[in-house]
Amino acid sequence: MSISKRKQEHIDIAMNQSVKFTEKTNGFEHYDLVHCALPELNVEDIHPQIQFLNKPLSSPLMITAMTGGFEGAKAINAALAEACQSEGVALGLGSQRQMLEDENYLDSFTIAREKGPDIVLVGNIGAVQLVGMTNLSPVCYAVERIEADALAVHLNVLQEVLQPEGNIRFKGMLHGIEKIVKELDVPVIVKEIGCGISREVALKLVDVGVTVIDVAGAGGTSWAGIESHRADRNALAGQFWNWGIPTAVSLEMISDIESLTIIASGGIDNGITMAKAIALGADLCGAALPFLHAYSESGADSVAALIRQWKEAYRTALLLTGCQDTISLQNRKPLRTC
Numbered sequence: 001m002s003i004s005k006r007k008q009e010h011i012d013i014a015m016n017q018s019v020k021f022t023e024k025t026n027g028f029e030h031y032d033l034v035h036c037a038l039p040e041l042n043v044e045d046i047h048p049q050i051q052f053l054n055k056p057l058s059s060p061l062m063i064t065a066m067t068g069g070f071e072g073a074k075a076i077n078a079a080l081a082e083a084c085q086s087e088g089v090a091l092g093l094g095s096q097r098q099m100l101e102d103e104n105y106l107d108s109f110t111i112a113r114e115k116g117p118d119i120v121l122v123g124n125i126g127a128v129q130l131v132g133m134t135n136l137s138p139v140c141y142a143v144e145r146i147e148a149d150a151l152a153v154h155l156n157v158l159q160e161v162l163q164p165e166g167n168i169r170f171k172g173m174l175h176g177i178e179k180i181v182k183e184l185d186v187p188v189i190v191k192e193i194g195c196g197i198s199r200e201v202a203l204k205l206v207d208v209g210v211t212v213i214d215v216a217g218a219g220g221t222s223w224a225g226i227e228s229h230r231a232d233r234n235a236l237a238g239q240f241w242n243w244g245i246p247t248a249v250s251l252e253m254i255s256d257i258e259s260l261t262i263i264a265s266g267g268i269d270n271g272i273t274m275a276k277a278i279a280l281g282a283d284l285c286g287a288a289l290p291f292l293h294a295y296s297e298s299g300a301d302s303v304a305a306l307i308r309q310w311k312e313a314y315r316t317a318l319l320l321t322g323c324q325d326t327i328s329l330q331n332r333k334p335l336r337t338c
Helices: 002-018 073-085 097-101 107-115 139-147 157-162 173-184 199-207 223-230 235-239 247-254 271-279 289-298 302-318 326-330
Strands: 051-052 056-057 061-063 090-092 121-124 152-153 187-191 212-214 261-264 284-287
Touching: 002 073, 002 097, 002 223, 002 289, 061 073, 073 090, 073 107, 073 289, 073 302, 090 157, 097 121, 097 139, 121 139, 152 173, 157 187, 157 223, 157 235, 173 187, 173 199, 187 261, 199 247, 199 261, 223 235, 223 261, 247 261, 247 271, 271 284, 271 326, 289 302, 302 326
Parallel strands: 061 090, 061 284, 090 121, 121 152, 152 187, 187 212, 212 261, 261 284
Antiparallel strands: 051 056
16 A cells, blocks of 8 residues: 555544544543642733744644645645644644655645744654665755754654554664764654653663654554554454553653653643643643644634644643743642542
């Protein structure tokens, strides 16, 4: 099956089927933010803005890696970029692997910068695609072509094992990441896609020069679940539907690693969950599926409306914890309730 066809199937399943974890949560229900009854702040004193990749964000939020590389992806990425531009948040594109083979759907990626000239834009490639590559110039070109501010290198071992077309040669991924970190002119973000990142893995990544990690933990979209829908007879995918480290647990594992910028994604579903993730040590939060569903309602307008809803809840959570800004919230550890 072609990469483009596979990408189309992934989006169709995510939009129309149940693909969330069924027996595992993101873990944030075990934490409560500490309420401050005397914040001594006015609403206008609250400043949720942050800097990420040397650009301002109105709130610590990114619509994370979604799609690209098939006919319908252009409209989706155009709407997402338009909403991110209007609301001042970051956008991550889906895997650019298809770009490395041909440029049939190049505009499904380049549309993001066209519609979002000022946004933080993150490209995407799989770590397994870097294995054995002696010449990384095609990857560098793919990043330059979309004018990305960073490249996300995703770790998707479970999905590759489960999908019929998967690349299951994983030995050498760390070396490939080390090479792209050294050769690329923009930062590299290493991210999981729903199984979380352990402390051991994070330290290995830091050792090869990675400075930004997206834990992308369990509790949101299950890619084993998506692959189960793609192949109804794939019993193995069903068995691993709930595999992974919950996002909150992954955050706890790596939050004290110095000089590491941490993105929390995986089951981030509203502004309060964002605030809990920031309090647990994240610098930025990401989500994909909620914004894909918003897009399906009425395009960019619905996506922008959902972004505003999350931003308002996050800003309110700052006020209710007595925090004037995001940095202050990172120093207010939440209560573990169970």
